[in-house]
Amino acid sequence: MMIWQQLQSLVGSYPLALRGLGTTVAVSLIGLLAGSLVGFAMGMLRAGGNRPVRLVIGAWVDLIRGTPFLVQIFLIFFILPEAGIELEAFTAGVIALSNLAACFICEIVAGGIGAVPKGQVEAALASGLSRWQRMRHVVLPQAMRIILPPLVGQYVLLIKDSSVVSAIGLTDLTRVGWLVVQRVPNGLLVFGIIGLGYFIVCYPLLAIARRIERRMGAAHAEVQL
């Protein structure tokens, strides 16, 4: 039977599939970690920094959120070299994804910080806490309850967005799909398995998100950073 031969041929491609999975996980992991660090910093500045800083961050976030990720990757990978900045595909992909992640996370963080009641900041201010102490001990722990559920959801979206790095030749899960389907002409089967690969990476996050939301409803305890 043809499907049987196809499956056998697919099994032979498993080293390539593992490599693709590895690239997807690596790009996503680095992108999300860097994006979270930068995104939290940007979000805090956007919520409480001085006016010019807020405006610049806001403009950059709008620009990145309002343009396709594919275009951003092309700009970084193909246009930056003309300005003398040569990047490997992996580096370019990670930078593009980190930037995208930072911009989405910035908005989530700024929104969460803005939702903490003003009286909380005033109480901390009245006690003489510095700007960073107010953020660290009073505002962020409360904002985290608001930030965490959409943040984890955003992580899932970003992992899926990482498939765009295949367009600059990175052998991630999606590109493995394109390569394999040329040998095994059954798109449904091949991309079904690729989809399953993404699902396996994303599902733990979805499960975590659900647990967090349940815990937040129940407890008044502090969310540990």
Next chain:
Amino acid sequence: MPKSSCDDATATHPGRHQTVIEFRGVNKWFGPLHVLREVTLDVQPKEVVVVCGPSGSGKSTLIRCINGLETIKSGDLVVDGQRLGDPATDMPRLRTEIGFVFQQFNLYPHKTALQNVTLAPIHVRRTPRAEAEQAGRELLAKVGLADKVDAYPSQLSGGQQQRVAIARSLCMRPKIMLFDEPTSALDPEMISEVLDVMVAVAEEGMTMMVVTHEMGFARKVAQRVVFMDQGSIVEIGPPEEFFSDPKTDRSRAFLSKILHH
């Protein structure tokens, strides 16, 4: 708008450094609304001043200016020898000398009563944790909440929350305590437990400014009552005098409203 007269008034007055809070011709606007009009007021050490007046009269704004939660537009405001609005004034440091109790308590909901009380001593005063917790427990016991040390605000009644909030301010060992309608958000049966704590604080010699309509409290501990209306101080006097013989129509009208309801 009158131009600020900051420049000629910066000099500190040698004879007056006894005064803890000193308003001189203070003005403030919220947009077109003139919330403080030429306010002049001195508060002496260990004095308890009650501020009352109809809603929107500027009494909350008045005490919020003292710890810089609001900024003044013109005039002079000197607190504990430091001029507000002066770049040389270290606001965070000055705020550690001023306790502030809010109408809505504003306890940190993610921290226990003890953590609420010890946060600023540990991180601002750099008091060792064990020492801060010892002091925090003593203060919570003093406000009658020794058994609620590990409770979260959501597990406390309004009166208990406000007493934690007072303990939180006292734990910084401030020189001045400001109260912004501390009993207005409370159910009637909880008002006295909070007022009792405030009376005890006053009797220990704390300098206090209290925005409240609790006239029993004013009679018991206040040296002076300040009556405000439409951003101006209309009348200042000792409580007995103010309550039994108000001098202006506006204070008479106000008193008849709050005393007959």
